[in-house]
Amino acid sequence: MNIYVLLKKTFDTEEKIAVSNGRIEDDGAEFIINPYDEYAVEEAIKQRDEHGGEVTVITIGDEDSEKQLRTALAMGADKAVLINTEDDLEDGDQFTTTKILEAFFEDKDVDLILAGNVAIDEASGQVGPRLAERLGINYVTTITRLEIDGNTAKIDKDVEGDVEKIETTLPLLVTCQQGLNEPRYPSLPGIMKAKKKPLEELEIDDLDLDEDDLEPKTKTVDIFLPPQKEAGRVLEGEVSDQVKELVSLLRNEAKVL
Amino acid sequence: MSEKILVIGESRDGVLRNVTFEAIAAAKKISSDTEVVGVLLGSENLADQAQEMIYYGANRVITVIHEKLASYTSEGYGQAVLSVIEDESPYGIVMGHTAIGKDLTPKIASKLEIGLISDAIEINLDGDQVVFTRPIYSGKAFEKKVITDGIVFATIRPNNIPSLDRDESRSGEIQEKSVDIADLRTVIKEVLRKATDGVDLSEAKVVVAGGRGVKSADGFKPLYELAEVLGGAVGASRGACDADYCDYSLQIGQTGKVVTPDLYIAVGISGAIQHLAGMSNSKVIVAINKDPEANIFNVADYGIVGDLFEVIPMLIEEVKALKA
Numbered sequence: 001m002n003i004y005v006l007l008k009k010t011f012d013t014e015e016k017i018a019v020s021n022g023r024i025e026d027d028g029a030e031f032i033i034n035p036y037d038e039y040a041v042e043e044a045i046k047q048r049d050e051h052g053g054e055v056t057v058i059t060i061g062d063e064d065s066e067k068q069l070r071t072a073l074a075m076g077a078d079k080a081v082l083i084n085t086e087d088d089l090e091d092g093d094q095f096t097t098t099k100i101l102e103a104f105f106e107d108k109d110v111d112l113i114l115a116g117n118v119a120i121d122e123a124s125g126q127v128g129p130r131l132a133e134r135l136g137i138n139y140v141t142t143i144t145r146l147e148i149d150g151n152t153a154k155i156d157k158d159v160e161g162d163v164e165k166i167e168t169t170l171p172l173l174v175t176c177q178q179g180l181n182e183p184r185y186p187s188l189p190g191i192m193k194a195k196k197k198p199l200e201e202l203e204i205d206d207l208d209l210d211e212d213d214l215e216p217k218t219k220t221v222d223i224f225l226p227p228q229k230e231a232g233r234v235l236e237g238e239v240s241d242q243v244k245e246l247v248s249l250l251r252n253e254a255k256v257l
Numbered sequence: 258m259s260e261k262i263l264v265i266g267e268s269r270d271g272v273l274r275n276v277t278f279e280a281i282a283a284a285k286k287i288s289s290d291t292e293v294v295g296v297l298l299g300s301e302n303l304a305d306q307a308q309e310m311i312y313y314g315a316n317r318v319i320t321v322i323h324e325k326l327a328s329y330t331s332e333g334y335g336q337a338v339l340s341v342i343e344d345e346s347p348y349g350i351v352m353g354h355t356a357i358g359k360d361l362t363p364k365i366a367s368k369l370e371i372g373l374i375s376d377a378i379e380i381n382l383d384g385d386q387v388v389f390t391r392p393i394y395s396g397k398a399f400e401k402k403v404i405t406d407g408i409v410f411a412t413i414r415p416n417n418i419p420s421l422d423r424d425e426s427r428s429g430e431i432q433e434k435s436v437d438i439a440d441l442r443t444v445i446k447e448v449l450r451k452a453t454d455g456v457d458l459s460e461a462k463v464v465v466a467g468g469r470g471v472k473s474a475d476g477f478k479p480l481y482e483l484a485e486v487l488g489g490a491v492g493a494s495r496g497a498c499d500a501d502y503c504d505y506s507l508q509i510g511q512t513g514k515v516v517t518p519d520l521y522i523a524v525g526i527s528g529a530i531q532h533l534a535g536m537s538n539s540k541v542i543v544a545i546n547k548d549p550e551a552n553i554f555n556v557a558d559y560g561i562v563g564d565l566f567e568v569i570p571m572l573i574e575e576v577k578a579l580k581a
Contacts, residue, residue, distance in 0.1 A: 013511050013531050017397040024398065035512055094363070095372060120511055122393055124375040125359050129331065130367035138442050139331065141360045159356045160459060160514075161506030162450050168443040178512045179505045215406075217372025221388065222401040226538070234549070234560040242561050243571040246543065247579060249559055254541040256463075256520040257487075257579065 001053035001148075002108070003044045005077065006101065006115035006127065009061060009068040010034040013120065022223050033068045036116025038183035039176035043146060044114050045076040046181065051148060053111070054078045060100055062086040066199065073194035074186030080199040088204050093216035094126040100214065101127070102134040103207040110137070110171045117142045117175035125175070132173040140166055142177040260291045260348035262409075265338060266310055266318075267357055268299075273306050275460050276353030276413065278313040278420035283351045283413050285314065285421070286380040287387050292316045294345060298337050300327035304431060311429040314421045318431050319345075325438040328448075329357050332441050335364050340436045342369070342408075349387075349409035355459070358412045371407035378417040378517070378538075395511045395534030415460045416517050451506055456490040458507065463489025464518045466509055466536070469496040470525020470546060470565060477503055479569040480524055486576045492516065492536075494526045510535035525565050528553030545569070 011017070012030035019025060033041070044055045057072040058081045059065045069080035083100055085092070105113075113132075118125040125141070132139035144163070145156035148170070157164040158177045186194070204210065233249075235242040251257040262284040266277040277295075284293045295310035295318035297303045307318035321337045338361065342350070350365075352358040354376045366373035378399075379390035387409050393400050404410065458464065465484040467477055477491065484491045492514070493507040509516055511531040521539035526532060528544070528551055536542070537556050544557035545568050554560045561568055 011394065013395075013534075017394050019398060024394070093372065095366075095370065098367060120395055123395070124363075124373075126363035126366070126373060126375060129360060129363035133364045133367040139364075140443065142356070158506070159448075160457065161504070162448055164445050165447040165449070166443060166445055178508070217370075217404060217406045218374060218402055219405050220400045220402050223393070223398055224401075225398050226396070229537075229556055231555060232542070232544075232558040232560055234554060234562060239561075239563050239567055240571055242563070243568060243575055246559055246561060246572070247575040250520065250541070250543070251579065254520070254558065256541050257576070 001048065001051050001111040003048055003053055003055045004108070004110060004113045005037070005040045005044045005055065005057045005072065006113065006131070007037045007041065007057050007059045007068060007072060008034045008116070008119045009059065009065050010119055010121045017225065019223050019225055024223060031064070031068065033071055034116050034119045036118055036120070036176055036178070039178065039180045040114035040116055041072045041075050041077060042181045042183040043176060047112065047146065047148060056081060058083065058101070058104065060085055060097055069199055070194050071186060073197045073199070074190040075184055076190065079197065082199065082201045083207070084201055084203055088211060089214060091216055091219070092214060093218045094124055094130055095217045096214045097127050098130040098134060100204065100207065100209065101131050103209050104202075105131075105135055110135070112148070112170060113173040115173070115175050117177050128173055128175040135173070137171040137173055138168045139173040139175075140168060141175040143174045144177050144179040146174060146180070260288050261294050261345055262287055262291045262349040262351060263341065263345060263347045264293055264295050264310070264315060265350065265352040266295055266297045266306065267353055267355060268306060269457070273309055274353060274355065274457070275420065276355060276415040277310065279415065279418045280351040280353055280413055281310065281314045282420050283377075283380055283411070283418045284349065286418070287349050287351070287409055291348065294319060294347070296338065296341050297321070298326045298334055300324050307431040311427055311431075312423045312425055314427065316429045318429065319434050320431060321434050321436055323436060323438055325441060328445050330441055330443050330445065331360050331364050332443060333438055334361050335368070336438050337436050338365055339368060341434065344434070347408060352412050354412035354414045362410065362412050366410055369408070371410055372404045374402050374404065374411040377411045377413050380418065392515070392538065396515065396538050397534060414517065416462070451504055456488065458490040458492055459514055459516060461490035461516070461518050463487040463520045463522070464492045464509070464516050464536070464539070465489055465522045465524065466492035466494065466526060467497050467502065467524045468494035468526030469500060471497060471502055474502045476566070479566070479573065483522070483569055483573050483576070486573055486580065487520070489518070489520070494529070494532045523553050523557070524569065526553050527551045528556065
């Protein structure tokens with residue numbers, strides 16, 4: 001099987017967010033593989049081990065994105081592709097990203113594409129379904145189980161807590177939800193091997209695209225932090241009095257009861 | 258009314274979800290003199306639901322009834338909605354940022370090669386420009402975003418844009434539209450209901466969430482009881498889910514659901530940054546925890562330092578007394 005994983009680097013979940021000049025400050029921030037994309041990498045490796053084939057991890061980013069690709073290679077992916085847009089694109093949105101990926105996949109023979117169901121930074125969750133639509137292949141989002149038998153895929157899809165049992169056919173794009181698997185940590189031999197695995201770097205020129213093709217359809221006009229919340233009131237006294245006071249505050253002050 | 262905005266409605270067990278009514282209000286924020294056109298899809302008569310959309314402010318509702326629309330699939334719904342868009346050439350499209358909304362809207366945007374703003378919590382006008390506010394970095398920051406080209410297309414987060422009051426004096430036309438739907442390649446074989454009955458976590462006005470401090474699956478029982486007397490839903494921290502006290506479908510946080518209820522009661526939750534990402538925009542937060550140093554107290558409006566197994570039963574009784 002030809003398996004591809006769409007990967008994005010995101011801020012570490014522990015990072016505090018700072019804004020300067022209407023942009024998120026990323027100097028010195030720790031970056032990780034988007035947590036939902038880790039499920040995608042893990043599932044890709046499992047499916048390859050079961051059915052044979054090759055796992056290629058793709059990211060759109062800058063030269064620093066190599067780090068997350070090497071991590072995915074160390075987990076067990078076979079090849080990586082970095083589409084470096086650093087010098088060519090000022091801004092982009094989900095339309096832009098999809099357009100680049102569409103061009104990348106144009107001459108590829110695809111059986112399965114996996115992605116996270118959402119990236120924890122911009123959290124639009126659009127790129128997976130958008131890409132599937134452009135490629136004309138089936139897609140299922142927020143999956144928690146994937147079983148492939150020949151050309152058929154049996155899938156559990158999380159729908160706000162309910163589980164849909166779905167059957168569809170390859171080629172297929174899925175986006176991964178928590179619960180699908182437990183992503184492995186890269187092993188030391190895995191890390192050593194990853195250094196020698198192929199990592200191809202492309203620019204948009206190589207995909208016969210130029211900036212005009214990739215003009216985003218949306219624009220961010222401002223980024224700001226939520227207002228600092230004032231520390232609340234910790235109640236005092238006998239527990240039963242605290243509970244009475246709480247109910248009274250919720251009713252009379254907060255007006256939520 | 259020169260402009261039209263489509264609102265794609267969504268129901269659960271035959272009842273329209275609140276976010277559908279909120280989407281109607283959102284459409285009116287995008288343009289106050291617009292014609293709001295509801296769109297409902299299904300396999301059976303949708304006249305009652307269409308009428309409800311009109312009571313909540315839709316000027317007209319298009320119903321598309323087809324056996325292949327019995328349950329949601331991106332292929333079936335995609336074909337039907339695209340056909341409506343083609344007929345109506347709308348200025349805007351609004352839908353809830355729900356499981357269906359998240360799955361369907363990117364497909365439509367991609368087909369039409371247009372922009373889409375997902376998960377908006379606020380809509381303002383800046384001159385002619387429609388400005389959407391949406392949380393990024395799991396609610397640690399917000400961005401204001403505009404569509405620069407094409408249809409104004411957005412999904413809205415449940416519970417953030419208030420719906421209009423229901424008004425039975427509102428009237429509007431209900432049109433049935435027929436569509437051809439090609440054979441579906443994706444089939445839903447079965448649906449296992451795991452989500453708790455009653456109140457939907459992402460739409461709940463009150464959420465009672467438990468963490469590791471709840472100590473066991475049994476320990477969640479009083480939380481369910483409290484949620485019930487408050488008319489709310491139960492959620493959980495990742496710690497509680499990892500420890501198997503409850504299903505992952507209840508998880509609130511950076512991975513998991515993001516909720517913005519009027520009242521969030523965090524019980525035995527320490528308040529890791531990843532959990533706060535899923536609930537810190539709640540309107541009022543109550544923390545109950547025996548550790549006075551727990552981080553959750555830094556975001557709580559009201560806190561009780563104490564044993565949850567003592568506090569929760571008392572709270573249930575107090576609320577019952579209040580509601581009686």
